[in-house]
Amino acid sequence: MIPSTTTEPSAPTGGRHTGSARPDFDGYHPGPLGRLGGWVVDHGRLTLVVWALLVVGLGIFAPRVEAELSGAGWQADGSESVAVRELAQEHFGGNASSAIQVVVHTDSGTVTSGAGAAAVARATSLLEADPRIAEVVAPQPGATISEDGRTAVVLAGSGADTNEMVRAADDLSGPLEALSGDGVQVTPTGSSQLWADFNKANLDAMLTSEMYSWPVTLAILVVAFGALVAAGLPLVLTLAGLVASAGSLVLINQLVPVSIWAMNFAMMFALALGIDYALFLVVRYRAARLGSHESPRRAVAETMDTAGKAVLLSGATVLVSLSAVMLVPSPSFRSMAGGIMLAVAFVLAATLTLLPVVLAKLDLRINKLALPWVHVGEHRSARFAAWGERLWRRPVAFGLASLLALLVLALPIAGLSTAMPSIKVLPEDSAARVGYDRVQEAFGEGAPGTLQVVVAAADADAAAAVLADDPGIAGAMPAQPAADGSDLALISAVPTVDPSDPALADTVDRLRDDLPDSAQVGGAAVENLDLKTQLDESTPLVVGVVLALGFLLLLVALRAPLIALLGTLASLLSTAAAFGVARLVFQDGWGDSLLGFESQGFLDAWAPVFFFAMIFAIAMDYTVFLLASAKEHYERSGDPHEAMVGAVAHSGRVIFAAGAVMVAVFFTFALSGPLPPKEMGIVLGLAVLLDAFLVRLVLLPVLLRLTGHAAWWLPRWLDRALPEVRFAHD
Template structure:
């Protein structure tokens, strides 16, 4: 608590009364252990106008955030008559961040739902059909949010887990529901199948793709658990839980709702809509264009992706800080030693560095101190904790990336039983991911568009972003890969013709991928324009990744790969077919 007087020394007159009230308020809180009064030369300024009252934690860090939330208003209310009381410290900053995060999430949700609904109405051409993905996604969101709240009573769940899980589940859930609804309408109204046959065909084709996609996303995110950090595992676990509920709702509730609504799904249709249309003439024509000039389109998309990915080579990462021994050149000053209040031999010495805590030079200072001080001396504090955490992330990132790539390839191989196209699909996902990080450097490190997005550039990307966002981006990229290649394999199983496999895949899944990509981009970008910096980073990075992956990689580069590889794309070794489960995507 920083107490400042504008009418003379803070330890006299009304300032002294306020200090007494602050101390009493803190001492009456049972979750606070010790209250340390201002000390001259340490926590009392030389002019006597500013004093710092320290309150020690009597409970764990998560509970201390609740303490800060409960006490910050009563403490601030003690201000007046020339004396200001400003609570601060890590617990209060997290409390403020949680409030800002919640407000941002609500604002983003209010912005994203109307935009999403508009895109879905244009895609489906009917209000009832457009509302189904939103309703089913909402069911998955409620289930995952309620589960996270219950789990939080047992083990702490990161605030970011709540925020990121809701954002990710909303975008993913709409994708899955969209895929199933389009297939059902095609079977029921286009092929004029019975309701029972239409449900069976939908689940045997689109439902199978959704299941495999959900498993691929879960496996990709599970690799984040390799980072030995409770907060990371909490975030990854929260998102995995939401991903688990969303496909579950899509594969169980949605077929029941479709069966119940049946033809009423086309209620409130727009006049130009063809409700049974599954094969898009426009995307079929696009497929024919790619088939005729694959090298031209392939090189063009590759050049764009590589150009956007190039800045990633200069990407810097660090952990954010608040802008705010004597013999060490990196130390500006040290406070007097404070003995432990419990009578133990521990002594606390606080040192202030010359540099900002996010400056790379601080790492060299900490390394020197750890080398020069006795082995019994422990160098800690928030800034040092950030440095240690970043070192841990730098060490874990290559392992996570390798595991994600390996598991992604393995799942595609199991689903498609075709090594070449599984490998190409995995590598193509890397391109959009690298390009998204290249854009992230330009935005968050160099500050391009910072004014529009409403943030002050830090000169780096948060250190936790590469490993965490890579898993999420790769999961989304594989999501679209499964949709496109499952459709291509379905056409290949029926015709055995590479031309029909490529053009048919675009004709039947291109519109779904385009619409789903537009919804995801809208959801992520609404988070990018509101709230604290971490959701902005996630919104921009994932939004750009989806934009590039859905519209450039899946609708241009991957079909070109199918065209250039021809029959070799689907070639499978005999021993591989014996080992892998027999998965087909054609119905009947």
């Protein structure tokens, strides 16, 4: 056993018990978190006022989150394609990848006369009136007017940054489509319109998911807690964290652009982790009050020293895992990771400061409206204790069964392929997709992914010759001189394949090798390719950093290198299994009609790196809960049997309930909306399902059983290097 360094009497922390006649906390000697719990309970009114001011102050800005945040920023900073976009915006009237394309189509006559020409003129006037639009380029014969004269494209140059252009597309979409009539259809498209339509579809999906997830979550919590009042605490806690984080994101967006996905992920994580953390603390508090008949203040201190410490370490693991995503040099990824981290930080702070006050003030009233068959003060579950004993008796059989199941599910990962999202992620009736299809029909398969080549004016003829000879280019427009007189030219080239076709990457690589040295290749489709390249390069680094930091945190928390290593490696199994199933569903199309999506033939390229960090963070959340409980039992008894069975008995029910809530929350995202939220919901839901029920409740306890005392072995040199962390307090 590790000697305790925290058992000496503590100084009074709230003024309730003074003098030297009796120790603080009714004879209990708390650690730092226990003292924090005592302080916030003693200063309950101040704590509540501070949180009320924080939530109300930031909540004022929260309703603006959907309008303020944007979907842009999906780019590889420093890439050639981003440089092309910036040059095109600066020197070529905004003819950049973020420009809005307005497709005018007529089924009778032509767009150069009659109703078609009138629609073009009205669209041009509408675009010129918007200050975010730079130069408006009228349809050009042989370039942006189809051979049959029935389809034309009005180009609205980008006069603002990519985030603002998404908002411009959203604002202009309705008025532009309203110009349709008299046999003429007016439809905006392009990358900015794609993001505007995606944001709208995604928002609708999020609202639908919330409508399903909140009542399902409450029902699971009622069953888990056995009392309606106790079940409501995690939702209140989560709501406080969500409101605060939403308001904070709006304020941060005034300084640095924040992706709307930051709020989507933040909401999902705040709900899932807030419930996890509240479950752990409430169950422990009720056990201390009803099982040991302790005072509310002492019960809070004991809860904070045990469950609170596990929650703090779990939150730190989540934050560290997600911080590794910041290594990807893309604004969207960094803002998404930052948004989740902000929400987790708020939920963690509320769990460790606000929740103890609420528990102490409500005290036994948290058990109001209890289910008649539930023993609300029960901490050690007899059913999970029996399950732990069963695992102890037959560790090899259960361990091999769970390991085999995970490996079989992980096998398909060998054939996983990734690419950036195609137009199929949008609903078929969205403006961007309708316009995309019309451009393809009128101008060729590769027209929606037109390449842009910015080159020194002196090299323009050489660049045009390379484009004319390349088999991947269907045609190129004449070189356009820079509008501001600079020594640059812009050539637009139409590839022979759809923008999502893997062959486009070969064409771009070939052009970058063959074009003059002054030439740079860009365009919306190329920006996607450059981002995928950056993601492929960053993924091994992110995975390595996440694993290393996760192991180090477990090592510091548990002071046991073997079980810290095994716990880290076990998290890889559920991650691999989830991606194996994701390959079958999203790449091969298994169950696509049931889930209501059109398979792209690949998994979105951002999923591996981002989902890995998220899944690992959640997996380590459960790992900390289980192993912290095991460490507490081992510190008290020195018995591997008691450590394993006691951990399953005391934390199994919480892990089971928290896992059920997370699965319910994540799977609701698979019910509606565009493809990326479905991927997110199914991959994360499967990962939690496998991790909570196969890894944490079967495989990890079996590893504790098989390693015995060795699981908690600590070399002397490492003992001296690590800080003292204990979960058992007197």
